[in-house]
Amino acid sequence: MTSMSEMTYRDALNLALKEEMRRDPSVVLWGEDVALYEGSFKVTRGLLAEFGEERVRDTPISENTIVGVAVGAAMGGLRPVAELMTVNFALLAMDQIINHMAKIRYMFGGQTYLPMVVRMPGGGGSQLAAQHSQSLESYFMHCPGLHIAYPSTPADAKGLLKSAIRDNNPVIFLEHELLYNSKGEVPDDPDFLVPFGRANVVRTGTDVTIVAYARMSILALQAAAELEKEGISCEVIDLRTLCPLDTETFIASARRTGRAVVVEECWRTAGLGGDIAHRIHEACFDSLLAPVRRVAGLDVPMPYSRKIEKICIPQAETIADAVREVVSRKS
C-alpha cells in the first residue's frame, strides 16, 4: 500500500519542487518574489532557506527575460523552473515562449533541447477583474513545441510538476489559483510521477462523457454527483495535460457513451473545447446520439463585480444543464 499524506494543492507543488531540487542540483528556480517573499501564492515557501540564493532567486519584474534566461540556462545544461506571477503576465513573455522556447529545438535541427518549466497560476473567480482573471491555455495549446500541464488535484499537482521538471521538453505548467487551498491525498513516494499525455478517468459512467481539465474537472465531478440523483450516469475525464493531449481516452469514452460535453474555462471563441469537440465529432460521428456540447467561459473581458463575474465562468450547474440537454436529445 502506497503511503499517502493529506495536503493542499499548494503544498503538493511545494513538495514537488523540494523533492526535485534535492534530487538534482541542476534544478534552479527563479521568478518575481519567489525567494525572500516565498512566492505570491506561497508555492515556493521554504525553498530559499533550504537551497540557498544560488538556486532560488528573486528576479526583476521582466517577464520576457524571466523566460528567456530560463531558455538560455536550459540550453546551457540546467533545469530551470521559472515562475511567472500569474498567467496574465505571460503575455509579456510571449516572444520568449512562442518565438524561442517552442521553436529553438526545431529551427536548430534538433541539436539542442530545453529541459525547462514555466509555472504560472491562472484562472478566474477571485474578483480580480479583466487583467488578472484570464485563462490562456488555448493560446499555448495552439503552438507546437510546448508541453502543457494543468493539474486538478494535489496528487496530480505533485506528480505532474515532477514529471514536468524531469521532462526534456519545455513545459508550460498552469496552476489554478482557486485550487491552491484544495486538499487531497498525495503519495509520499519521492519518485511518484504522473506521466504526461495520459488523461485520468476520474469517474466512470455510461450516459455521457464530460471532458474537462483543472478546476473544470472538479466542477464536472460536482455536476456528475448531482446528475446521478437524476439517474444520469456521467463519465468524467480529466485531461491532466493539454499537450500531449490524450485523444484516445476521450474518443473511446465518447464512442461508448454516445454523448459528450467539453468544459473549458477559457473564452469560447477559438477555445480548446472547439478542437476537442471536433476531434470527437470526427472520430465518433457514427456512435454519437447528440452533437457534442461545449461549456466555456463567456466571450467577455472579466468583470469585477462578483455577481456578474460568476456568470462568465462555467459553474457546476451550467455543466449539469449542458449534460441534461445532451442526454434529453432523442436519437
Next chain:
Amino acid sequence: METRLRAALPDQELLKLYEQMVLSREFEESCAEQYTKGHITGFLHLYSGQEAVAVGATAGLHKDDYILSAYREHAQAIVRGADPRRVMAELFGKSTGICKGKGGSMHLFDPDLNFMGGYAIVGGQFPIAVGLAFAAKYRQEDRIAACFFGDGAVNQGNFHESLNWARLWELPVLFICENNFYGIGTEVHRSSALASIHKRTCGYDIPSEKVDGMDVIAVYKAIKHAAEKVRETSHPYFIEAVTYRFRGHSMADPAKYRSAAEHEIWKSRDPIPALGKELVAEGITSSDHLAEIRDKCLVVVQEAVKFAEESPWPEDSEVYNDIYV
C-alpha cells in the same frame, strides 16, 4: 621597430584574420548570386562590409565561450569554424544543412562550436545569452557568453531587461553591438534618443567602449580586453563596434535611404583591403600571397555551392522530427 599588426598578433594569426575576412566576404557575395539564381530563398541578410567585427571579435574570444547572434550571422558561424558547405546547404534548404534545412539563413546553430544560434526576432538573443552565462557560472565553467546584435536591437525592451539582469546577477556576458547605423532603413539618430549607443549602458552600471568596427585589429584588441575583464570580474561588458553594411538590409532592400557619397566613404574603409595593405606594408606578406588567399577562399566557396547543389532535399517525413525530444 615594432609595427602595429605585429604588436597585436603573430604573423600566422594575422594572415588567418585576413583569410577569415576574405572567406566571409566571398561566401556572402556567392550567397547573393545564388539568391539571384533562386537557389537561396526566403530572407537573406548579408554581412559584406562588417567582416572586421565577426573576425576580430571571434579571435578575441576563447573556443569555449558561447557566441549568439542575430540573423546576419553567416560570417560569425563560419569564422567560429562551421563548415561552409553545411552552411551553404542550410541556405539552400538541403538535408545536409547545419540545421537539416529547418532553420535557413537566420537560424544557424552548432553546439559543438558553442555557436548558440542566430535569432531572427530583434533582440531575442539577449536573455538567452544571459541564461547561458548563468548556467556557465552556476556550473563553474570557464566561459563567457558573447552576444552580437545590431543597433536596432537596443530599443527593444529585452535589451534593457537583459542588461539590468546581467549586471544584477553578476553574469559573464559580453554584449557586442554592431552599429551599422541602420535598422533596415531607419538611421540610428531617428530611433535612439542617445545615438551614441555605448553610452546607454550607464543606466545599468556596465562598462562600455566604442571601437572602430572597420579595423579588425582594433576589434580584436577591444574584445580580447573586454572578454578578459568579463572573465576576471564575472560582470558584463559592452562593446559598440561602428561598422557599415555594403549591401541593403536584405536582398530585398536596394538601400535607397543611404546616399551614394556616404556609401563611397565607407567603401573606401573596406576592412579587407585595409588589412591587406597593412600586411604588405609591414612586410608580413606579399600582395601575390594575398591573391592566393583569395583564390583559396573562392575554391572553398565554390565547393560549398557544389555541395549544396548536389545535396538531397529533406524527406517529407522530416517535418515532424525535432519538435519534441
